[in-house]
Amino acid sequence: MPKSLVLRFLAPLLVLAASGGVHAQSLEEMAGQMIVVGFEGDSVDDRSVAALREEIAQGHVGGVMYLKPNVASLAGVEAMNAAFRAASPDLPPFITLDQEGGAVERLTQAVGFTEIPDAATVAARSSVAEAEALYADLAQRLAALGFNVNFGPVADLDLNPDNQIIARYGRAFAADPQTVIAYDQTFIRAHEAAGMLTALKHFPGHGSSTADSHEGFVDITDTWQESELEPYRALIAEGYDEFVMIAHLYHARYSGGVEGLPSSLTPRWIDGVLRGELGFTGVVISDDLEMGAIRKHFTLEETVTRAVRAGMDVLLFSNTSDPRASLADEIRGVLVAEAEADPAFAARIAESYQRIVALKDRIR
Template sequence: MTSRRQALAGMAGAAWMWSAAMPNAASAASDRATARSLVDRMTLEEKVGQLFMIEVAGQDAFRVSEAAAALNRRRYGVATPAEVLRKYAPGGVIYFSARGDDNLASPRQIARLSDGLQRASRSATGLPLIISVDQEGGAVSRMPTPPATPQPGNMALGATWSPSDARRSYEITGAELHACGITADHAPVADVNVNPANPVIGVRSFGASPQAVSTFVQAAIKGLHRGGVAVTAKHFPGHGDTDTDSHFGLPRITHSRSQLDAIDLPPFRAAVAAGVDLIMTAHISVPALDPTLVPATMSHAVVTGLLREELGFDGLIVTDALDIQGASKQFPPDKAAVTALAAGVDMLVLSPDLPLAHAAVVDAVRSGRISASRLDASVVRILSHKIRRGLFTDVLGDGFEDRAERVVGRPEFRSDVVAITARSTTLVKNDNGALPIRTGARGVLVTGSDSVAVSRLAASFTSRGHAVTSLDAGATPDRGRIDEVVAAAAAADLVVVATSGLTVGGGKDAGVAQVGLVRALLAAKTRVVVVGVRTPYDINRFPDAPVYLATYGNGADALDHAVQVIVGEHGPSGRLPVSIPVAGDPSQTLFPIGHGLRY
């Protein structure tokens, strides 16, 4: 067995060195031929293992805490990540900082974990792992920050209207991931966020213009490739027009085929043209594409008919997490794995019951429900990807822990991202030239619904010598709390109120308490600046507010720059990447795409 594993690794390593010097078409053919020869030497169980991208608990491949060991035993029946790899030989691992996995603590530790996992996988099968993470930046960031460079996120990048800024942002992300031994990023989001009530995409999208999103997706792909990692475009065929969160239900996209072609599909076509490595399917039903209403992940018409055949994508098709309810509510682990594979998916991400799902696929192939050729086609693609990305060679090498520590959070990375974030701040409303504001002796009251934003805004004003009172109003302030904030406002020259996601989830009652706070402050005739620290749509709930800034996130850099704009240290330059509709009448536009004021 050992000699066979060594032969597998040796063949693929030689193929990678050979194909690296060849033209792209010839290289791809060579990779595919080598992968085919590797597949011919694998057992059925080994092939099925390659289909799965799993999570493992712990910060080391070989030694973990008792809590991590208990979690691994509950999931897989063994204690350490290395033992999991030996038992199931998965094709990939995805890192998390929550969910109990606790994989991500520091650059040195992450690099050590990556190296250990690769050594354990090669020892078990002769095959390397795809090691991945959801590092989108902004709202979805897994890497420990600091020291990792905090990125502004996609909608903030969209507000810069600068593809070069997006490319640089993602290049930094890619370089930091690569230094830690992570081989693939499940980013960027390619969804076009045309629904202000979208509870799961929102600021994770570059915006509402299909053309702009397409351009930014291509910039992100170039940036991550420059940084040294593979790229995933998600969530196919487009998750941008829904008010249902696929983590908790199955959204239905009601776009016609012509609307899909005009709105949702252009960024994915652009991603394919830019050489994206992976495309992640969405757990959404799209009647115009498949009238059976199964999730796109489980639909042969969507995965094979549209993505593989019509769009011509020949890279890896991976599922969104199979443990979220958009998939698991209708498809239990065994059925989900078999159905997604039959639809044309290559890799199954986060099956909620790996032993059951693995056994189900093995049984489906043995019984003929899944053909051997269908299985082999996916495994060939997976191994071709690993050859093409050089994963059969020594990924990290000597001194890898020191290198990870040097690369992650480099000063030049930090300064570049601070400048990019500054270019995203959008002044949406500034009646009568209210900004910039110079505060007097009584100072500033900072309040609002986002406790992190309130704290960071207050710290930013304090650092500039202002007398600051900070009152966290909470997400749903009651009448007594609102009265307390209004009373405090009477003693301030300026009130800065942070709002957060008032439109998310839809319905006329969304954000009622937060809106009540803002309106009470406006009625008090106090100088009020509203800062929307999540999606930029909040202004449509109080359109009479005289000043409104959008930051697209509650990161420290974004909020510090908002303060700079408020006090006149730096002018605003961002422009809306989405349109803001009139509340209650989405056919009417309050502020159009591209709107942004200067002073």
């Protein structure tokens, strides 16, 4: 379909997107806001960081993801984050990291950042009130460095003691849904008080799995339990509408008949269960789309188009499997090309853009 016809089709949606005070200049800008990428460099003076800052300024990237190699010093992190924010003050980038505590931390004692225990230890040793104070201190310190999204809390249930990615690192608060809900609430409230956004993860539930999606295919057909939805059900019912992070987990009865199709690429999980059954109205973000469960089975084009059609709003790429400065351009190119060929896909991009802009209004 000619680009002019696609844009004419999108015109009413662009008006809606502009109603919040931020006007979408192009399909490319809307697509760019759906992309959060990892990057090389650990200093504001690095060429790779300067290039990423320019991509943010042009609206080609909606956010950045920190990993440990990006952290040489706290002063360096603060300077990079200030530069990222200054690049797009009207539509600020999501500046994200995983700072759960325990083994899953990007900022560590090695650079002078006070670490906290993992979730299992917090729940075992601290009351809910004590946990909220702990997370409030963490969130305030993250916000002071310029971060605005912490990928947590973990909403998984600790159902499999041999689990390689949740139980092994003490990432779940408990096996009991009510305990998980209570401690998730403290994490969320503490971050909201500091002006930070959070992300419930790993939907639809990684705690019962018997493999690690970082490494490859994970089949939860025979292990997943309905109770793993309870933290999401309760928190969404209370009004939670920030991020939900979708894991790369295969369940035969939720795959739409496509063998090996993971939850991150499956409409049945995202539009069906998360939005339809549980009523989630916020932003849906993928777990890293370069994990083995994805990159070993799907091309970049397949990953991007399937994820968006499934209902994904934000595509998270760590940019670690084949690091390159062009990755965001490649992702955006896939999004725009598909939108120009398919009005329904273009409408999905516009819907995601509206949700993203509404959430970014909270971090200005």
